Amino acid sequence: MNILILTAKYGMGHYSASISLKQELEQEDTNVEIVDFFEIVFPILKNVFYSMFNILVTKCGSVYNFFYKFTANTNVTPFKTATRKRVDKLIEEKNPDIIISTFPVCSSYISDYKRRTKKEVKLYTYITDVNANKEWLTDETDTYFVSSIETEKQLQNFDIPKEKIKIVGIPVKEEFKEKEITKEKNEIVIMGGGLGIVPGINKILKELLEKEDIYHITLITGKNKKLYNKYYNKYKNLTVLGYTHDVYKYMKKANLVITKPGGITLFEAIYSKTPIYVIHPFLSQEIGNATFIENYEIGEVVWEKNKEVTEDIKLLLKTPSRLEKMRGNMQTIRNNLEKINAIDVYNQRSTSAC
Numbered sequence: 001m002n003i004l005i006l007t008a009k010y011g012m013g014h015y016s017a018s019i020s021l022k023q024e025l026e027q028e029d030t031n032v033e034i035v036d037f038f039e040i041v042f043p044i045l046k047n048v049f050y051s052m053f054n055i056l057v058t059k060c061g062s063v064y065n066f067f068y069k070f071t072a073n074t075n076v077t078p079f080k081t082a083t084r085k086r087v088d089k090l091i092e093e094k095n096p097d098i099i100i101s102t103f104p105v106c107s108s109y110i111s112d113y114k115r116r117t118k119k120e121v122k123l124y125t126y127i128t129d130v131n132a133n134k135e136w137l138t139d140e141t142d143t144y145f146v147s148s149i150e151t152e153k154q155l156q157n158f159d160i161p162k163e164k165i166k167i168v169g170i171p172v173k174e175e176f177k178e179k180e181i182t183k184e185k186n187e188i189v190i191m192g193g194g195l196g197i198v199p200g201i202n203k204i205l206k207e208l209l210e211k212e213d214i215y216h217i218t219l220i221t222g223k224n225k226k227l228y229n230k231y232y233n234k235y236k237n238l239t240v241l242g243y244t245h246d247v248y249k250y251m252k253k254a255n256l257v258i259t260k261p262g263g264i265t266l267f268e269a270i271y272s273k274t275p276i277y278v279i280h281p282f283l284s285q286e287i288g289n290a291t292f293i294e295n296y297e298i299g300e301v302v303w304e305k306n307k308e309v310t311e312d313i314k315l316l317l318k319t320p321s322r323l324e325k326m327r328g329n330m331q332t333i334r335n336n337l338e339k340i341n342a343i344d345v346y347n348q349r350s351t352s353a354c
Helices: 013-025 037-041 046-059 061-072 080-094 104-117 149-157 201-209 225-231 247-253 263-272 284-295 310-317 320-335 342-353
Strands: 002-007 031-036 098-101 122-126 143-146 165-167 187-191 216-220 238-241 256-259 276-279 299-302
Touching: 002 013, 002 080, 002 104, 013 031, 013 263, 013 342, 031 037, 031 080, 037 080, 037 104, 080 104, 098 104, 098 342, 104 122, 122 342, 143 149, 143 342, 149 165, 187 201, 187 247, 201 216, 201 310, 216 247, 225 238, 247 263, 256 263, 256 310, 263 276, 263 284, 263 320, 276 284, 284 299, 299 310, 310 320
Parallel strands: 002 031, 002 098, 098 122, 122 143, 143 165, 187 216, 187 256, 216 238, 256 276, 276 299
Antiparallel strands: none
16 A cells, blocks of 8 residues: 655644654555655745745744634635646656645645546545644545544534544654653753744743752754754753654653644643643644643643743642643543544445445
8 A cells, every 4th residue: 555645844743743644654565655745846936935934933923823814714726737747747656545634735736636637546634733724624635634522623614524534633653652651750841843932931941940950951942053052051950952853752751841832742742641831822723722732721821922930830840739630631632532544544445335
């Protein structure tokens, strides 16, 4: 069986989900390949698109939110006619039985391909945030894999039938799902996604590490070299890492993770059973994920931009009963996920069609 995973490197979350899916789906008789769709469809412009995204996210959040809300109510396929030959060539060369999309535009292009060619290839879309909008939806998507019952309800409100939706969580590496590690009481992980954006980090580090000697913090800066250089070797109780594939090692032993509420990070924390502390979520999809954290009581969200948080963090770490309740709620979320993946769905429907 050939499986083609199409994604894009916007913030690295979509790409990270694709890597996790590849790990989950690779079997003895299965070939799984990940392709950055923008490298194929927009080989000249892809770097411009990615740079613009990084600028919007880091410096122009309100502009980013404007565009996000605009695309949330529509499903567009930019340059559809001009790029059809590239899309056709990609699929013909890879000859997949299943195409998996972890980025909404990929679903749109493959949906157009299926309409035009009448090919029987299956299109499965993995939605990588709690909130789903019309941008993700296409008539030719065979199955949607979603994070939660809330996401399922959103899709049903868009007239997607329940039988086309599987509640599986957001894909994370298998290492997050393996044996639990004993939590260390005052161990904290601070991370800001692939771009290493952490609101209020300077004050948090200073107050936790200069004035106290009981905490140990692992700071994961992603691709933010400036942040890495600023804090490397600055405090004796601070471990600074750049982009790493071993986030699970640090998150699983931590008692708290302070982070941006990206969809991947959210479910990495859930599988690690590490309560989440979120400071001032401001991007549209992050607000949806932060609301999920509050509603399910698996962490704390500070909505105000300039609120003092250090004492609140200390108090939370000194209240094991609150942390244990959050971990229990995370386990409940895990227990309610469907144990099914793209290959299972493909085999089930192939069998029922016979």
